[in-house]
Amino acid sequence: MKVQRWGITLPLTGIPLAAHRELVRELQGLGYTDVWSAETAGTDAFTPLALTSEWAPGLRLGTAIAPVYTRGPGLLAMQAATIAELAPGRFVLGVGTSTPTIVTGWNAVPFTDPYARARDTLRFLRAALVGDKVSEDYPTFAVSKFRLERPPTPPPPILLAALRPGMLRLAAREADGAITNWLAPGDVPQVRAELGAAGELVARVFVCPTEDAEAARGLGRMLISSYLTVPVYAAFHDWLGRGEVLAPMHAAWAAGDRAGANAAIPDSVVDDLIVHGPVEYCRERVAAYLEAGLDTPVISVLPTGADPLELVRSLAP
Known part of the structure:
Protein backbone atom coordinates (compact mmCIF):
# COMPACT_ATOMS: atom_id res chain seq x y z
CA MET A 1 0.00 0.00 0.00
CA VAL A 205 4.53 24.03 -0.07
CA PHE A 206 4.74 27.44 1.60
CA VAL A 207 2.28 27.61 4.50
CA CYS A 208 1.42 30.68 6.57
CA PRO A 209 -1.14 29.63 9.21
CA THR A 210 -2.85 32.89 10.16
CA GLU A 211 -6.30 34.38 9.85
CA ASP A 212 -4.73 37.76 9.07
CA ALA A 213 -5.06 37.54 5.29
CA GLU A 214 -3.55 40.98 4.73
CA ALA A 215 -0.37 40.05 6.61
CA ALA A 216 -0.10 36.68 4.87
CA ARG A 217 -0.55 38.24 1.44
CA GLY A 218 1.99 40.95 2.24
CA LEU A 219 4.60 38.34 3.13
CA GLY A 220 3.56 36.24 0.15
CA ARG A 221 4.02 39.16 -2.24
CA MET A 222 7.55 39.81 -0.98
CA LEU A 223 8.47 36.15 -1.45
CA ILE A 224 6.83 35.88 -4.86
CA SER A 225 8.53 38.99 -6.23
CA SER A 226 11.89 37.79 -4.89
CA TYR A 227 11.64 34.30 -6.35
CA LEU A 228 9.47 34.54 -9.45
CA THR A 229 11.59 37.32 -10.96
CA VAL A 230 14.53 34.89 -11.10
CA PRO A 231 14.67 33.84 -14.77
CA VAL A 232 14.17 30.12 -14.21
CA TYR A 233 11.09 30.71 -12.05
CA ALA A 234 9.76 33.35 -14.42
CA ALA A 235 10.01 30.82 -17.25
CA PHE A 236 8.34 28.18 -15.06
CA HIS A 237 5.32 30.38 -14.45
CA ASP A 238 5.16 31.39 -18.09
CA TRP A 239 4.89 27.67 -18.84
CA LEU A 240 2.24 27.24 -16.14
CA GLY A 241 0.20 30.03 -17.73
CA ARG A 242 0.85 32.95 -15.35
CA GLY A 243 3.02 34.96 -17.73
CA GLU A 244 0.39 37.58 -18.55
CA VAL A 245 -0.86 38.11 -15.00
CA LEU A 246 2.71 38.43 -13.68
CA ALA A 247 3.92 40.75 -16.47
CA PRO A 248 3.26 43.96 -14.46
CA MET A 249 5.33 42.55 -11.58
CA HIS A 250 8.23 41.79 -13.92
CA ALA A 251 8.05 45.24 -15.50
CA ALA A 252 8.12 47.03 -12.14
CA TRP A 253 10.94 44.81 -10.87
CA ALA A 254 13.02 45.44 -14.00
CA ALA A 255 12.54 49.18 -13.45
CA GLY A 256 13.86 48.89 -9.89
CA ASP A 257 10.44 49.50 -8.33
CA ARG A 258 10.28 46.79 -5.68
CA ALA A 259 7.20 48.19 -3.96
CA GLY A 260 5.44 48.49 -7.31
CA ALA A 261 6.36 44.90 -8.17
CA ASN A 262 4.80 43.65 -4.94
CA ALA A 263 1.67 45.72 -5.47
CA ALA A 264 1.28 44.37 -9.00
CA ILE A 265 0.83 40.77 -7.82
CA PRO A 266 -2.89 39.92 -7.70
CA ASP A 267 -4.41 38.39 -4.59
CA SER A 268 -5.40 35.38 -6.69
CA VAL A 269 -1.76 34.57 -7.46
CA VAL A 270 -0.76 34.89 -3.80
CA ASP A 271 -3.65 32.68 -2.76
CA ASP A 272 -2.65 30.10 -5.37
CA LEU A 273 0.99 29.87 -4.32
CA ILE A 274 0.92 30.59 -0.57
CA VAL A 275 -1.26 28.46 1.69
CA HIS A 276 -2.70 30.76 4.34
CA GLY A 277 -5.71 30.93 6.61
CA PRO A 278 -6.87 29.03 9.71
Whole structure:
Protein backbone atom coordinates (compact mmCIF):
# COMPACT_ATOMS: atom_id res chain seq x y z
CA MET A 1 0.00 0.00 0.00
CA LYS A 2 1.32 3.43 -0.93
CA VAL A 3 2.21 5.58 2.08
CA GLN A 4 0.48 8.96 2.19
CA ARG A 5 3.36 11.27 2.93
CA TRP A 6 3.33 14.52 4.87
CA GLY A 7 6.68 16.25 5.13
CA ILE A 8 8.10 19.23 6.94
CA THR A 9 11.05 21.49 6.11
CA LEU A 10 13.62 21.72 8.91
CA PRO A 11 15.30 23.59 10.45
CA LEU A 12 12.66 26.22 11.09
CA THR A 13 13.56 29.85 10.49
CA GLY A 14 14.92 31.53 13.59
CA ILE A 15 15.19 28.35 15.68
CA PRO A 16 18.68 27.03 16.51
CA LEU A 17 19.32 23.58 15.11
CA ALA A 18 19.86 21.95 18.50
CA ALA A 19 16.54 23.37 19.75
CA HIS A 20 14.63 21.14 17.30
CA ARG A 21 15.32 17.93 19.21
CA GLU A 22 12.08 17.61 21.14
CA LEU A 23 9.91 18.61 18.19
CA VAL A 24 11.65 16.13 15.90
CA ARG A 25 11.05 13.35 18.41
CA GLU A 26 7.31 14.13 18.26
CA LEU A 27 6.93 14.31 14.49
CA GLN A 28 6.18 10.69 13.69
CA GLY A 29 3.58 10.47 16.44
CA LEU A 30 1.94 13.61 15.04
CA GLY A 31 1.60 11.97 11.61
CA TYR A 32 4.56 13.42 9.75
CA THR A 33 6.43 10.93 7.57
CA ASP A 34 9.30 13.03 6.21
CA VAL A 35 11.84 15.69 7.16
CA TRP A 36 13.45 17.58 4.27
CA SER A 37 16.29 20.07 4.51
CA ALA A 38 17.18 22.98 2.28
CA GLU A 39 20.46 24.72 1.53
CA THR A 40 20.72 28.44 0.90
CA ALA A 41 22.63 30.58 3.43
CA GLY A 42 21.69 28.87 6.71
CA THR A 43 22.48 25.28 7.63
CA ASP A 44 23.88 22.94 5.04
CA ALA A 45 21.57 20.28 3.62
CA PHE A 46 23.09 17.25 5.34
CA THR A 47 23.85 18.10 9.00
CA PRO A 48 20.19 18.57 10.08
CA LEU A 49 19.38 15.15 8.60
CA ALA A 50 22.24 13.50 10.48
CA LEU A 51 20.77 14.81 13.74
CA THR A 52 17.22 13.89 12.73
CA SER A 53 18.32 10.32 11.96
CA GLU A 54 19.28 9.95 15.63
CA TRP A 55 16.43 11.94 17.14
CA ALA A 56 13.65 10.22 15.14
CA PRO A 57 14.80 6.93 13.59
CA GLY A 58 11.46 6.25 11.86
CA LEU A 59 11.26 9.31 9.63
CA ARG A 60 12.25 9.45 5.99
CA LEU A 61 14.88 12.11 5.29
CA GLY A 62 15.57 14.10 2.14
CA THR A 63 17.65 16.97 0.79
CA ALA A 64 15.71 19.56 -1.19
CA ILE A 65 18.16 20.33 -2.51
CA ALA A 66 21.94 19.84 -2.47
CA PRO A 67 23.41 21.87 -5.34
CA VAL A 68 25.43 19.93 -7.91
CA TYR A 69 27.98 22.72 -8.35
CA THR A 70 29.00 23.67 -4.81
CA ARG A 71 30.56 20.32 -3.86
CA GLY A 72 32.83 18.15 -5.92
CA PRO A 73 31.11 15.02 -7.22
CA GLY A 74 33.02 12.76 -4.83
CA LEU A 75 32.19 14.86 -1.77
CA LEU A 76 28.52 14.93 -2.76
CA ALA A 77 28.52 11.13 -2.98
CA MET A 78 30.31 10.86 0.38
CA GLN A 79 27.81 13.09 2.18
CA ALA A 80 24.89 11.23 0.63
CA ALA A 81 26.40 7.89 1.63
CA THR A 82 26.86 9.12 5.20
CA ILE A 83 23.18 9.98 5.66
CA ALA A 84 22.11 6.81 3.85
CA GLU A 85 24.21 4.81 6.32
CA LEU A 86 22.67 6.60 9.30
CA ALA A 87 19.13 6.11 7.92
CA PRO A 88 19.26 2.93 5.81
CA GLY A 89 16.35 2.78 3.39
CA ARG A 90 15.02 6.11 4.69
CA PHE A 91 17.08 8.70 2.83
CA VAL A 92 16.34 10.42 -0.48
CA LEU A 93 19.08 12.44 -2.15
CA GLY A 94 17.61 15.51 -3.81
CA VAL A 95 20.02 17.40 -6.04
CA GLY A 96 19.64 20.34 -8.37
CA THR A 97 21.43 23.14 -10.13
CA SER A 98 20.44 25.87 -7.64
CA THR A 99 20.84 29.44 -8.97
CA PRO A 100 23.69 31.67 -10.21
CA THR A 101 23.37 33.77 -7.04
CA ILE A 102 24.17 30.81 -4.79
CA VAL A 103 26.57 29.01 -7.10
CA THR A 104 28.60 31.92 -8.48
CA GLY A 105 27.77 34.89 -6.27
CA TRP A 106 28.23 33.06 -2.98
CA ASN A 107 30.46 30.12 -3.86
CA ALA A 108 32.62 31.46 -6.71
CA VAL A 109 31.81 28.53 -9.02
CA PRO A 110 30.89 29.16 -12.68
CA PHE A 111 27.22 28.40 -13.40
CA THR A 112 27.61 26.87 -16.84
CA ASP A 113 25.43 24.40 -18.79
CA PRO A 114 23.11 23.50 -15.89
CA TYR A 115 21.18 20.81 -17.78
CA ALA A 116 24.36 18.93 -18.69
CA ARG A 117 25.84 19.36 -15.21
CA ALA A 118 22.69 17.92 -13.63
CA ARG A 119 22.68 15.00 -16.08
CA ASP A 120 26.36 14.20 -15.54
CA THR A 121 26.03 14.40 -11.76
CA LEU A 122 23.08 12.01 -11.79
CA ARG A 123 25.08 9.52 -13.84
CA PHE A 124 28.10 9.80 -11.56
CA LEU A 125 26.00 9.41 -8.41
CA ARG A 126 24.20 6.36 -9.79
CA ALA A 127 27.54 4.61 -10.25
CA ALA A 128 29.24 5.89 -7.09
CA LEU A 129 26.42 5.10 -4.67
CA VAL A 130 26.34 1.42 -5.64
CA GLY A 131 30.08 1.17 -4.96
CA ASP A 132 31.48 1.26 -8.48
CA LYS A 133 34.95 2.64 -9.07
CA VAL A 134 34.30 5.65 -11.27
CA SER A 135 36.78 6.90 -13.86
CA GLU A 136 34.89 8.92 -16.40
CA ASP A 137 35.28 12.02 -18.53
CA TYR A 138 31.79 13.48 -18.36
CA PRO A 139 31.03 16.46 -20.61
CA THR A 140 31.02 18.87 -17.63
CA PHE A 141 33.61 17.30 -15.28
CA ALA A 142 35.99 14.36 -15.01
CA VAL A 143 36.43 11.84 -12.19
CA SER A 144 39.41 9.51 -11.81
CA LYS A 145 39.35 6.30 -9.76
CA PHE A 146 36.75 7.38 -7.19
CA ARG A 147 35.19 4.67 -5.05
CA LEU A 148 33.24 5.03 -1.80
CA GLU A 149 34.81 3.23 1.14
CA ARG A 150 31.37 2.16 2.40
CA PRO A 151 28.69 2.34 -0.26
CA PRO A 152 25.25 2.48 1.39
CA THR A 153 22.94 -0.50 1.42
CA PRO A 154 20.51 0.15 -0.09
CA PRO A 155 21.70 3.06 -2.24
CA PRO A 156 19.37 6.04 -1.81
CA PRO A 157 16.87 7.11 -4.46
CA ILE A 158 17.95 10.27 -6.26
CA LEU A 159 15.51 13.06 -7.14
CA LEU A 160 16.25 16.01 -9.38
CA ALA A 161 15.04 19.56 -8.81
CA ALA A 162 13.01 20.31 -11.92
CA LEU A 163 10.57 22.93 -13.10
CA ARG A 164 9.99 22.90 -16.86
CA PRO A 165 9.67 19.99 -19.30
CA GLY A 166 13.38 19.55 -20.09
CA MET A 167 14.48 18.97 -16.51
CA LEU A 168 11.31 17.03 -15.66
CA ARG A 169 11.98 14.64 -18.53
CA LEU A 170 15.62 14.34 -17.45
CA ALA A 171 14.36 13.43 -13.98
CA ALA A 172 12.11 10.79 -15.51
CA ARG A 173 14.98 9.25 -17.49
CA GLU A 174 17.94 9.51 -15.12
CA ALA A 175 16.54 9.94 -11.60
CA ASP A 176 13.83 8.43 -9.40
CA GLY A 177 11.62 11.48 -9.50
CA ALA A 178 11.56 15.25 -9.25
CA ILE A 179 11.42 18.00 -6.65
CA THR A 180 9.65 21.25 -7.43
CA ASN A 181 8.17 24.27 -5.67
CA TRP A 182 6.20 27.45 -6.19
CA LEU A 183 3.17 25.78 -7.65
CA ALA A 184 -0.54 25.55 -6.82
CA PRO A 185 -2.51 22.31 -6.52
CA GLY A 186 -3.99 23.03 -9.93
CA ASP A 187 -0.48 23.08 -11.46
CA VAL A 188 0.40 19.58 -10.26
CA PRO A 189 -1.18 17.66 -13.19
CA GLN A 190 0.81 19.70 -15.73
CA VAL A 191 4.08 18.96 -13.92
CA ARG A 192 3.12 15.31 -13.38
CA ALA A 193 2.38 14.86 -17.08
CA GLU A 194 6.00 15.72 -17.97
CA LEU A 195 7.51 13.58 -15.21
CA GLY A 196 5.30 10.57 -15.86
CA ALA A 197 3.51 8.32 -13.44
CA ALA A 198 6.50 6.30 -12.26
CA GLY A 199 8.68 8.96 -10.62
CA GLU A 200 8.09 10.38 -7.18
CA LEU A 201 6.97 14.02 -7.26
CA VAL A 202 7.92 16.12 -4.24
CA ALA A 203 7.02 19.79 -3.77
CA ARG A 204 7.78 22.34 -1.10
CA VAL A 205 4.53 24.03 -0.07
CA PHE A 206 4.74 27.44 1.60
CA VAL A 207 2.28 27.61 4.50
CA CYS A 208 1.42 30.68 6.57
CA PRO A 209 -1.14 29.63 9.21
CA THR A 210 -2.85 32.89 10.16
CA GLU A 211 -6.30 34.38 9.85
CA ASP A 212 -4.73 37.76 9.07
CA ALA A 213 -5.06 37.54 5.29
CA GLU A 214 -3.55 40.98 4.73
CA ALA A 215 -0.37 40.05 6.61
CA ALA A 216 -0.10 36.68 4.87
CA ARG A 217 -0.55 38.24 1.44
CA GLY A 218 1.99 40.95 2.24
CA LEU A 219 4.60 38.34 3.13
CA GLY A 220 3.56 36.24 0.15
CA ARG A 221 4.02 39.16 -2.24
CA MET A 222 7.55 39.81 -0.98
CA LEU A 223 8.47 36.15 -1.45
CA ILE A 224 6.83 35.88 -4.86
CA SER A 225 8.53 38.99 -6.23
CA SER A 226 11.89 37.79 -4.89
CA TYR A 227 11.64 34.30 -6.35
CA LEU A 228 9.47 34.54 -9.45
CA THR A 229 11.59 37.32 -10.96
CA VAL A 230 14.53 34.89 -11.10
CA PRO A 231 14.67 33.84 -14.77
CA VAL A 232 14.17 30.12 -14.21
CA TYR A 233 11.09 30.71 -12.05
CA ALA A 234 9.76 33.35 -14.42
CA ALA A 235 10.01 30.82 -17.25
CA PHE A 236 8.34 28.18 -15.06
CA HIS A 237 5.32 30.38 -14.45
CA ASP A 238 5.16 31.39 -18.09
CA TRP A 239 4.89 27.67 -18.84
CA LEU A 240 2.24 27.24 -16.14
CA GLY A 241 0.20 30.03 -17.73
CA ARG A 242 0.85 32.95 -15.35
CA GLY A 243 3.02 34.96 -17.73
CA GLU A 244 0.39 37.58 -18.55
CA VAL A 245 -0.86 38.11 -15.00
CA LEU A 246 2.71 38.43 -13.68
CA ALA A 247 3.92 40.75 -16.47
CA PRO A 248 3.26 43.96 -14.46
CA MET A 249 5.33 42.55 -11.58
CA HIS A 250 8.23 41.79 -13.92
CA ALA A 251 8.05 45.24 -15.50
CA ALA A 252 8.12 47.03 -12.14
CA TRP A 253 10.94 44.81 -10.87
CA ALA A 254 13.02 45.44 -14.00
CA ALA A 255 12.54 49.18 -13.45
CA GLY A 256 13.86 48.89 -9.89
CA ASP A 257 10.44 49.50 -8.33
CA ARG A 258 10.28 46.79 -5.68
CA ALA A 259 7.20 48.19 -3.96
CA GLY A 260 5.44 48.49 -7.31
CA ALA A 261 6.36 44.90 -8.17
CA ASN A 262 4.80 43.65 -4.94
CA ALA A 263 1.67 45.72 -5.47
CA ALA A 264 1.28 44.37 -9.00
CA ILE A 265 0.83 40.77 -7.82
CA PRO A 266 -2.89 39.92 -7.70
CA ASP A 267 -4.41 38.39 -4.59
CA SER A 268 -5.40 35.38 -6.69
CA VAL A 269 -1.76 34.57 -7.46
CA VAL A 270 -0.76 34.89 -3.80
CA ASP A 271 -3.65 32.68 -2.76
CA ASP A 272 -2.65 30.10 -5.37
CA LEU A 273 0.99 29.87 -4.32
CA ILE A 274 0.92 30.59 -0.57
CA VAL A 275 -1.26 28.46 1.69
CA HIS A 276 -2.70 30.76 4.34
CA GLY A 277 -5.71 30.93 6.61
CA PRO A 278 -6.87 29.03 9.71
CA VAL A 279 -4.87 25.92 10.51
CA GLU A 280 -7.71 23.60 9.49
CA TYR A 281 -7.93 25.25 6.07
CA CYS A 282 -4.17 25.05 5.64
CA ARG A 283 -4.21 21.30 6.27
CA GLU A 284 -7.02 20.88 3.74
CA ARG A 285 -5.12 22.95 1.19
CA VAL A 286 -1.94 20.87 1.62
CA ALA A 287 -4.05 17.71 1.21
CA ALA A 288 -5.33 19.17 -2.09
CA TYR A 289 -1.81 18.80 -3.50
CA LEU A 290 -1.96 15.09 -2.75
CA GLU A 291 -5.36 14.81 -4.38
CA ALA A 292 -3.96 16.55 -7.48
CA GLY A 293 -1.22 13.95 -7.92
CA LEU A 294 1.66 15.08 -5.70
CA ASP A 295 3.36 12.23 -3.83
CA THR A 296 5.06 14.21 -1.07
CA PRO A 297 4.10 17.69 0.09
CA VAL A 298 6.85 19.26 2.17
CA ILE A 299 5.48 22.07 4.31
CA SER A 300 7.66 25.14 4.71
CA VAL A 301 6.27 27.16 7.61
CA LEU A 302 6.35 30.92 7.04
CA PRO A 303 6.63 33.26 10.03
CA THR A 304 3.38 34.52 11.51
CA GLY A 305 4.54 35.83 14.89
CA ALA A 306 3.36 32.62 16.56
CA ASP A 307 5.71 29.97 17.95
CA PRO A 308 6.92 28.07 14.86
CA LEU A 309 7.32 24.86 16.85
CA GLU A 310 3.65 25.01 17.79
CA LEU A 311 2.70 25.78 14.20
CA VAL A 312 4.40 22.58 13.07
CA ARG A 313 2.47 20.64 15.67
CA SER A 314 -0.80 22.24 14.59
CA LEU A 315 -0.24 21.49 10.89
CA ALA A 316 0.25 17.77 11.45
CA PRO A 317 -2.19 15.60 9.51
